């Protein structure tokens with residue numbers, strides 16, 4: 001039984017709710033009654049049971065947003081929607097988007113609003129060097145009220161003029177702050193080097209807060225492991241029913257590895273890298289995307305992008321704060337139902353109403 005996670009850390013209201021729902025607690029997120037999250041759990045999941053997964057990715061040579069839907073409630077079996085054609089094509093900036101991340105609405109927007117944010121980069125029309133010196137300092141944003149129709153494209157500058165680029169933006173609702181925390185990777189040039197021809201700083205993770213993905217607070221540094229370059233941060237609230245507990249996966253862009261850190265003291269608490277400073281989950285990968293299994297809330301799914309090879313491959317773990325593979329760590333999942341060529345994106349657990357609506361519109 002998985003009852004414990006449902007009512008741990010809950011107050012009197014939760015205890016009363018358990019009395020009512022105890023027999024189905026596993027299927028219904030405990031926070032259906034949580035006044036802080038307006039009926040949605042920390043991951044923004046509502047209307048249980050969750051019966052599928054929506055994936056948003058870009059493909060190798062194609063910097064657009066592609067949607068994939070799980071085959072049934074199978075976390076490692078996906079089918080392309082829209083006959084394999086993009087669901088979103090940017091019209092602004094470089095007209096190319098990489099690293100699409102689906103952001104769950106939080107607070108009053110929980111279950112009512114979703115955003116997709118992504119990197120403004122069409123590498124086919126630039127070089128990797130130019131993209132990191134004078135690349136876009138904005139993030140693409142689209143929004144939806146149903147996960148099916150995406151509108152209100154915008155390209156919003158989030159970074160200072162000294163930044164060389166803004167890569168792989170993602171966002172998470174921060175209930176402590178009551179705002180979305182948006183984060184991305186940048187490196188910086190000296191203020192006098194206005195053309196960014198000199199030597200930059202290392203690449204670090206930056207963040208800003210927003211309530212509407214239109215206006216952002218001044219960016220600040222979130223993770224700086226100087227001299228190591230860090231990119232591709234993703235944060236997963238985990239376990240879902242434990243406030244202040246998070247996993248964060250990121251790429252060491254110097255060593256070309258992906259590793260995980262965990263916190264039980266909030267987004268700005270103490271983060272621990274199990275196994276030490278050189279412990280990693282996998283080498284030669286980037287763009288981690290993490291999601292909780294719909295059928296087993298004790299299992300975390302992790303996609304790792306073999307950028308020099310066939311793109312995303314799925315991994316799984318019941319001890320997701322562990323760096324390393326094999327017993328007690330991560331294992332590669334079967335890829336019999338896994339499409340090749342998916343690049344850095346994100347996966348969202350969804351309910352049957354969304355599954356049906358996505359199939360109707362994009363199937």
Ligand SMILES: *[C@@H]1O[C@H](CO)[C@@H](O)[C@H](O)[C@H]1NC(C)=O
Nearest residue numbers: 074076077334335336337338
């Ligand atoms: C998910 O799909 C894969 C590929 O078709 C299959 O091998 C696997 O058994 C499925 N898992 C479940 C739980 O049905």
